[in-house]
C-alpha cells in the first residue's frame with residue numbers, strides 16, 4: 001500500500017461498514033450474522049444483487065433475534081457496489097474465483113482494508129490438500145492484485161457451521177492475523193474481537209500467510225476424523 005493516511009481514516013472498528021464479497025456463502029453469512037448481532041453494520045456482496053438482498057434479509061432476521069430484538073444493519077448488493085460502499089472489505093469467495101474478482105474490483109478497493117479469509121484447498125481421494133499459489137499465498141495474491149489497498153489475512157480458522165450456529169452465543173478460539181501494516185492489522189484484530197469470545201492475534205507478515213492458510217486444511221482433517229468444527233487457540237499470549 002503506497003498511499004499515505006490511516007486505514008479507514010483512523011476510525012474505531014465499531015463505526016465501520018464491513019462489506020463481505022461472496023457474502024451469500026456459509027462463511028460470509030456466518031461472519032455477517034455474528035458481526036451484525038454485535039452491532040456492526042454489514043453489507044453482503046454477491047454476483048447477483050437480488051440473491052444478496054434475500055440472504056441479507058435472512059441474516060438480518062437471525063441477527064436481530066440473536067441481539068434480543070435490537071435493530072441490526074445488514075444489506076445486500078452486487079460485489080462491486082459492496083466493494084465501493086464498505087469501509088473495510090472481507091473476501092469470502094472460493095479460491096477459484098479469487099483472482100478474477102479482485103482484479104475486477106481493484107479500483108473500488110483502493111484505499112481500503114481488504115481482509116482475505118480464502119483458503120487454497122483442493123480435494124482428492126486422500127482428502128483435503130493445499131493448492132500451490134504462485135504468489136506464495138492467497139493473501140499475497142490479493143496484495144499483488146490490490147497495490148493500493150491494505151491487505152490483511154484473517155478468519156481462516158473459523159468454522160462457518162459454528163459461526164452460523166447461534167445456539168452457541170459465544171465462540172471459542174483465536175483469529176490469526178497476518179499483514180504488513182500495523183494499523184490495518186490492529187483494525188482487523190479489533191474486528192475479530194467484535195465476534196463474541198474471539199480474539200485477534202498478530203501472526204506475522206503477509207509472507208507468512210501461507211502457513212496460516214494451509215493450517216486450515218489440517219483443521220479440516222481434524223474435523224473429518226473427530227466429527228468436530230475445530231479452531232485454534234494460541235497459548236501464552
Ligand SMILES: NC(=O)c1ccc[n+]([C@@H]2O[C@H](COP(=O)([O-])OP(=O)(O)OC[C@H]3O[C@@H](n4cnc5c(N)ncnc54)[C@H](OP(=O)(O)O)[C@@H]3O)[C@@H](O)[C@H]2O)c1
Nearest residue numbers: 022024025026027046047092093094097118119156159160
Ligand atoms: N466454509 C468455511 O467453514 C470456511 C472457513 C474458513 C475459510 N473459508 C473460506 O471462505 C471462503 C468462502 O467459503 P464458503 O464456504 O462460504 O464458500 P462458497 O459457499 O463456495 O462461496 C461463497 C460465495 O462465493 C460466491 N462465488 C462462488 N464462486 C465464485 C466465483 N467463481 N467468483 C466469484 N464469486 C463466487 C458465491 O456467491 P454468489 O453466487 O452469490 O456470487 C458463494 O455463495 C472460501 O475461500 C473458503 O476457503 C471457509
